[in-house]
Amino acid sequence: MIKFQMPNLGADMEAGTLVEWRKQPGEFLNRGDIIADVETQKGLIEIEVFDEGTLETLLVKEGEKVPVGTVLALINDGKGEAKVSEIPSGEIQKPEVHPIEDRIEKPELQSTERIKISPLARKIAEANRVDISLLKGTGPEGSIVKEDVEKAISEGKKPIQQTEKEIGERKETSEKPSGPAYDAIRMAVAAAMSKSNREIPHYYLEKRMDMSKAMDWMKEANKERPVQKRLLPVALLIKAVAKALDEVPDLNATWENGLQRKNEINIGFVVSLRSGGIVVPAILQADSKTVDEIMETINDIIPRARAFKLRSSELSQSTFTITSIGEGGADKVFGLIYPPQVGIVGFGEISEQPFAEDGMLGIRPVVDVTLAADHRATDGLIGSRFLAALNKHLQNPEQL
Amino acid sequence: MTEEEIKKTVFQLLQRIAPETDPSRLMPEENIREALNIDSFDALQFIVAISEKLNVEIPEEDYGKTISLKSLLAYLDKKVNG
Amino acid sequence: MSDLIKITYREAIKQAILESMQKDDRVFLMGEDVGNYGGAFAVSKGLLKEFGPDRIMDVPLSESGFTGAGIGAALAGMRPIVEVMTVNFSLLAMDQIFNNAATLLHMSGGQLNVPIVIRMGCGIGRQLAAQHSHSWEPFFAHVPGLIVLSAGTHEDARGMLLSALQSPDPVIIFEYTAMLNLEKEIPSDSGAVEITKAKVHREGKDISLITYGAGVYKCMEAAVSLAAEGIDAEVIDLRVLRPMDEETFLASVRKTHRALVVEEAWKSVSISSEVVSRIMEKAFFDLDAPVERLCGVEVPIPYPKHLEDASVPQVMDIVDKVKKMLRP
Numbered sequence: 061m062i063k064f065q066m067p068n069l070g071a072d073m074e075a076g077t078l079v080e081w082r083k084q085p086g087e088f089l090n091r092g093d094i095i096a097d098v099e100t101q102k103g104l105i106e107i108e109v110f111d112e113g114t115l116e117t118l119l120v121k122e123g124e125k126v127p128v129g130t131v132l133a134l135i136n137d138g139k140g141e142a143k144v145s146e147i148p149s150g151e152i153q154k155p156e157v158h159p160i161e162d163r164i165e166k167p168e169l170q171s172t173e174r175i176k177i178s179p180l181a182r183k184i185a186e187a188n189r190v191d192i193s194l195l196k197g198t199g200p201e202g203s204i205v206k207e208d209v210e211k212a213i214s215e216g217k218k219p220i221q222q223t224e225k226e227i228g229e230r231k232e233t234s235e236k237p238s239g240p241a242y243d244a245i246r247m248a249v250a251a252a253m254s255k256s257n258r259e260i261p262h263y264y265l266e267k268r269m270d271m272s273k274a275m276d277w278m279k280e281a282n283k284e285r286p287v288q289k290r291l292l293p294v295a296l297l298i299k300a301v302a303k304a305l306d307e308v309p310d311l312n313a314t315w316e317n318g319l320q321r322k323n324e325i326n327i328g329f330v331v332s333l334r335s336g337g338i339v340v341p342a343i344l345q346a347d348s349k350t351v352d353e354i355m356e357t358i359n360d361i362i363p364r365a366r367a368f369k370l371r372s373s374e375l376s377q378s379t380f381t382i383t384s385i386g387e388g389g390a391d392k393v394f395g396l397i398y399p400p401q402v403g404i405v406g407f408g409e410i411s412e413q414p415f416a417e418d419g420m421l422g423i424r425p426v427v428d429v430t431l432a433a434d435h436r437a438t439d440g441l442i443g444s445r446f447l448a449a450l451n452k453h454l455q456n457p458e459q460l
Numbered sequence: 461m462t463e464e465e466i467k468k469t470v471f472q473l474l475q476r477i478a479p480e481t482d483p484s485r486l487m488p489e490e491n492i493r494e495a496l497n498i499d500s501f502d503a504l505q506f507i508v509a510i511s512e513k514l515n516v517e518i519p520e521e522d523y524g525k526t527i528s529l530k531s532l533l534a535y536l537d538k539k540v541n542g
Numbered sequence: 543m544s545d546l547i548k549i550t551y552r553e554a555i556k557q558a559i560l561e562s563m564q565k566d567d568r569v570f571l572m573g574e575d576v577g578n579y580g581g582a583f584a585v586s587k588g589l590l591k592e593f594g595p596d597r598i599m600d601v602p603l604s605e606s607g608f609t610g611a612g613i614g615a616a617l618a619g620m621r622p623i624v625e626v627m628t629v630n631f632s633l634l635a636m637d638q639i640f641n642n643a644a645t646l647l648h649m650s651g652g653q654l655n656v657p658i659v660i661r662m663g664c665g666i667g668r669q670l671a672a673q674h675s676h677s678w679e680p681f682f683a684h685v686p687g688l689i690v691l692s693a694g695t696h697e698d699a700r701g702m703l704l705s706a707l708q709s710p711d712p713v714i715i716f717e718y719t720a721m722l723n724l725e726k727e728i729p730s731d732s733g734a735v736e737i738t739k740a741k742v743h744r745e746g747k748d749i750s751l752i753t754y755g756a757g758v759y760k761c762m763e764a765a766v767s768l769a770a771e772g773i774d775a776e777v778i779d780l781r782v783l784r785p786m787d788e789e790t791f792l793a794s795v796r797k798t799h800r801a802l803v804v805e806e807a808w809k810s811v812s813i814s815s816e817v818v819s820r821i822m823e824k825a826f827f828d829l830d831a832p833v834e835r836l837c838g839v840e841v842p843i844p845y846p847k848h849l850e851d852a853s854v855p856q857v858m859d860i861v862d863k864v865k866k867m868l869r870p
Contacts, residue, residue: 178830180799199831200870206799206830282520287511290520292500334480334497362501387500 062111062135066120068128069100069375070252074175074193076100077125078132083115089135094371096132101193101248102339103368105375113137127174176203185209194247245337256396260315261435264394267447269454270417271410271425277457293410294384295355297427298327299460301382301405302346304449310438311446312379314400319437328378328398329358331365332385339365340398342378351460382407392428402437405450406430466514466536470529473509477502488530514540546727554699554728555585555661555717559623561733562707563593566621569707572599572608573625582627583663583722605634609660613643613712616658621707628674629664629716636681643712644687655710659703665756666806666854667720672842674719675850677807679755682714683783683816689713690784691737694758696726698781701735709737718756737782740790746776749864750794752817753804754780757855761804764860773868783813788820795821799830802863806854809837836863 066076077099083089095109116134120126177185177192181204185192190212192204199205274296282290302325305312313321325347328340341361343354364370381398384407393406408428415424429450433443453460474483478496486495493503507526511518516539518526525535549557563569570593571586577600580587590598601608605626612624626632632639639660646654666675683690689711693699699717706713743758744765751761758779765775776798778791795801801821803814814835821833836855844850 178799179827180830183827198870200867203831279520287508287518290504292504294500332499334478358501388497389494 061116061139062113062137063131064095064109064111064133064135066098066126066128066130066132067107067372067376069098069105069372070102070248073100073102073128073248075125075127076105078120078122079104080122081118082106085115085117087115089113089115098372101244102375103370106369106371108372109135111135111137176201178203178205181206181209184213188213191244194244245333245339249337252398253396256399260397260399262397262432263435263440263443264430264432265440265443265447266392266428266430267451268413268415268426268428269451270415271427271454274454274457275410275425289352289355291351291355292358294329294387294407295351295358296454296457296460297384297407298329298343298346298354298358298382299349299351300450300453301380302327302349303453303460304446305380306347307449308442308446310442311403311433313402313437314379315402315434315437316400319402322379324377324379326377326379328381328401329361330381330383330385331362333366339368339370340378340381341365341370341374342376344373344377380404392430394430395432397432397434402434403443403446404432406432461514461540463533463537466540467533469513470510470532470536473506473513476509477506486529489528491527492529492532493527510536516540544729544731547730548725548727549696549700550722551696551699551718551724551726552583552585552722554696554732555693555703556587556589558700558703559586559589560592562623562704563589563597565704566707568619568621569623570597570599570615570620571623571625572601572612574601574603574608574627576600576625581625583719585722586625605631606638609635609638610642612658612660613638613646613656616643616656616712617646617654622658623703623707624658624660626660626662628670628719629662629676629678630672630674632660632662632678632682635660639682639688639712639714640685644685647711648687656712657707657710659706659709659713659715661703661715661717663719664716665718665720666838666843666850667756669845669847669850670719670843671845671850675843677755677805677838677854679716679783679805680807680812680815683786683813685784687711688784689737690716690782692716692754692781692783693718694753694755694779694781695743696724696728697732698735700728700732702737704734705737708734713737716755720756721759724759738785738787740781740787741779742776742790742794743779744775744777746774747798748774748868749800749802750776750778750791750798751802751804751860751864752778752780752791752794752814754783754813756806757804760855760857761860763857764864767857767861768864771865773864775864780813780817786816786820788824791817792821792825795825795833796828799828800867801829801833802860802867803833803835803837804855804860805836806838808840809835810840812837831867834863834867836860 079097079099081096083095089095089109089112091110091112093109094106096107098105098107113135116136118133120132175192176197178199184206190209195204195208195212197204198208278291278293278296305325309321310319312325313319324345326342326344327346328342331339331341333339343357346354380401381404383393383395383404385393387409389409391408393408395404395406397404410425410427412423413426414421415426429447431443431447471483474496477498481496486492507518514536526532559571575582576586577590577595577598586598609624612622615622626635643656643658646656665677679692682688689709691702691706691713693702693715702715706715743762753761761777765777768775776794778794803817805812805814807813814837818833818835836859839853841853843853
């Protein structure tokens, strides 16, 4: 018997609301099937199952909000013993214990911390449907007290938890992209970035890269394609980063009780929302996808990210992050690492610049690339190796 | 298709990409992407949508002619009405 | 409204004894040195002359013996007031109090009431060290069959004895030796007070200070200091430690949503333990912060003044604690 748990879909997630069960008891589940929809701060997420077996019992009702790690359902895999469902690279798994490193560094696993709130404040919050996960406590030990809840209510912000009825209503009009409140995304970004800036000692490297070969190659490639199949430079950049990570695997990792290298290269790609905030869906196994496949994935994933319709694996499994926010006009972007990852690459705008090579000066499209990396996990040498590898791949676009 | 109809279609598609903006307030010479904050992905989506809607072929080397409202409308008019 | 008179805590107790003996011939006082010496703390000074040795009775130094005699007198229809010099010596009378006074009504199938009142001096603050200090109210409050009162104010010192003598069941009254010389104003016509309810001495909305005995005046003083800093504290005197009047403090906690329990007794297994438990059981969802306690340090009461002071909560401790609770 497998215990299927509420997955952790990001460093900042503490709880999720089970909106809809997509499978019913008795149904057979295959690996990768979507078992449920869960509402989080980052929107409505389709939760995949990573085991095979018959869905035995549903333990959480639709509309219920439960903490990460709560057992949601039992799946019968034909074995008697109950075990916890294995979620690849999920953060709820306890990292292996390394006694020596333990003594050096014990990062908090914030995601499983209970919210401290006074009984009275909880009662008031429930009566007024205030989402306490978004409040900042001012009471003893940082607990949320009555005053904090009342302040949230009086400021009219009250991040409302959806009742079953409201969720029902929303389902009927599910054509409209319905997302979490702007506040909720803002708070999610705030929590993750504060944690990053507080806990991760970043180091920064930057390198200007000649994009003329890559752009020429892409122009040629696009000539033969119908408009629907055309490539964007970002697809090339993602593929080049994936290949560079393959060569420098220490950056494709997390820092949890020491460096934990990841087997798959799943590139988180920062998608800005027009209403403000960001969502970072993962392009899974980017190293083994062709540039065309990456472009297809982008075409699929960006609209879904903006409509808050991502799958759990796309939100929880990225192993490295890319931001190309520079295309809006900034020459350079210096990123903040998304914990517990250990690196983020920032691409500035691709623009024509004077570029010297072999004693000759020419005008070429160039891009300024930055790497922010976790100095606990790697040193500058690893970082510069990565940038060199990335540059090498961008100079050989036909081999991407 | 009249110039006015093309303009209406362009505005509709821009509005879908950037719902909080009002494309009809674009200045003729303004850079559309900069004015409406459209990233490369959405720009490509716009080109795809306009190609499908107006049934025209827009090769990549012509992207330069789609930058401002004025040049875009002139370009599309030529493509549609010859 | 009647006039106010200034009176010491000692005088208030004495007037209570005097009035009860004048009112009821069955009442008599027995204890060590209560007659010729006038009481170890001079509470009964002059009473021997007024009432004679039959009613102001010096007894041998045997707490078990004379407390047992008092119980016998009560069973025989008298209304004895037994004075135990200090709470420390009451341990020698525990067998009589717990095994006889507290149980006879039950064991006789409701036939035998034991209308005895046992007064004892207790508390800390007169440098009487571990021999003659201590706050052992919790021991007695543990035992069913007893009514346990704590006279934390002059009005209660003046009035509790009169009401206790009306009770058909054994009553223990704790008096606080540190307050004997303390002067306060009470109404000139003060007399019997009711002995079933706690009392709200000061109303407030920010926090409930729940206390008894020597903690009452300290909490009142702390509340005045806190008011100057904008904190509105409610002060509750438990008064009756058994059977405990929980309604009064639960109502207060439901209003203020915070509570600090203050007592001089040792913290573990104390009156405050009981108060906190009942708040958890019955007012948990009205709490906005953990209930906290200020209690006696768990050591035998020290002799040196500075250590004695440090062994029990003082006014500044209460003020500081409340500020920490409200403004973390």
